[in-house]
Amino acid sequence: MIQLLMWYNVDFPRLVLILTPTFLRKPKLTEYLKVLVLPITKLHYNWKIKRLDDWYKLNHTGQVCLLRKVLNDKLDPAQRRIYIGEGNSFPRKYIYTRAEKRPAFLGKVYIYQNNEYLSTGSDFIVHVPSEIISSSIHELNSLITFYKLASKRYKIQPI
The missing domain is CATH 1.10.287 (Helix Hairpins)
Known part of the structure; x- marks a missing residue:
């Protein structure tokens, strides 16, 4: 060389x-x-x-492909099982009064947790094997926080 x-x-x-x-x-x-x-x-x-x-x-920046590469390089270099999915931000459904003259039928209504709605939901989900979460959750959090954009929110989900 x-x-x-x-x-x-x-x-x-x-x-x-x-x-x-x-x-x-x-x-x-x-x-x-x-x-x-x-x-x-x-x-x-x-x-x-x-x-x-x-x-x-x-x-390496906060782009999805580069963030996935960084997480796999640092935490799972052999099997590279960490991947990043779309966030779960759902629109809120409201029930209107008769005075508002809106339709009363809501259709199918799903019940979500309070942090899964548009204003409070996560922008992306990091899917990580459970053994990595149990062994190095703090390193995982610090890497994601370092590379992600400041306005983005994330959730870690075990595979």
Whole structure:
């Protein structure tokens, strides 16, 4: 694999060796200088890992396909069983008085929970296996909250 030359790819032990004058490049001194540079090398490695994590977060948004990908990557990488469905927001049905002169027949009426109506319902439902819910519900909630749009509401439903 060809290593791309980027500004953040720094090989500090090699840089120490290159910057050391040739007449001082003895094995003991080179190893001593590499040990001195070791904390910077570890710090640089941690920075590169954090950079990759930040790029991952920036490249994934609240779109359904990308949110599903993020949840499956983090919580169910092997079987990828998490999927996202449509929300359940139903219109309210009202019973009118005779003075309003509206039809009295309502048709079929279904009884929903109070949080399932249009003004209070969820915009999307995340279908998750029950073992993932029991083991990492907090991580699931934090991932969904991080990636979803601020105005969207969700509900987690076990498969």
